[in-house]
Amino acid sequence: MGCRAAAALARQLSDESEDAMQGVICLSFPLHPPGQTHVHQQRSEDLRSLPEHMSVLCVSGTEDNMCDRVLFEGMVKEMKAQVEVFWLKGGSHGLTVKGRQEESVLAEVNLQVITWMNKQAA
Template sequence: MNFKHLLSLAHALASRGFLCLRFTCKALNLGYRVKAYRAVWDYLRSLQKFTVKNIFVGGRSMGSRAAAALARQLSDESEDAVQGVICLSFPLHPPGQTHVHQQRSEDLRGLPEHMPVLCVSGTEDNMCDRLLFEETVKEMKSQVEIFWLEGGSHGLTVKGRSEDSVLDEVNLQVITWLSKQGA
């Protein structure tokens, strides 16, 4: 939750009028994370003091898998529950184990066509082979935009570039995409 990328993005979103709720799950287990995301979702929906709408869910690495799983779950319950999904550094496979990409991308591929998705990944991400990910996206019903951070690692760092310049570039991509979605 306190990754510099997530803090920077939350501040960039807030400075443009977006409410950004951040939380963390200590366990790496996907099922546990989806339950935690769901609990936060249920809490937000129970608030009677506020009307919560135009919700986008997202995460970084395993958090993006959990966000896709929750969005898929919620879309089965209501078509307008979630407006879109943002995946930073989607972990398509463990390093060197590209054979598990189908299982890891099941929820992402299962998102309905009305739910737009933004994926931000580095071209040097050892957990997201670019060609394999682009083939996975072709299998999706959703409209997907991929922003490939040139030279970016799984941690969205780029050798030879300042961290702040990379953060600014990623934040601009997310905010531009959200604006295109009418958020």
């Protein structure tokens, strides 16, 4: 629930002050429990409610059983915040990919995160 907690905190802090948070990074946002896609609206409420000045990076695996890609992309369209999504091909909820070394996967994910962070700092 790290991503959900981060989104809730970012939403709360941004309600208090526009300068409190610049962005949120969500690694494997748990949009729904496995096989329970019907709860995606409730679980994404804080993320969808982030203000338009907030920047968000979401990194999810294409094989994540807790983040249906079609539902997630629909949710992203509803967001006011500036969102970038990186889909890790073959990635699970734990961002592991069958047939790939962990170091290789982490390097790919880290590159996306660092690139995004550098864009935010510019």
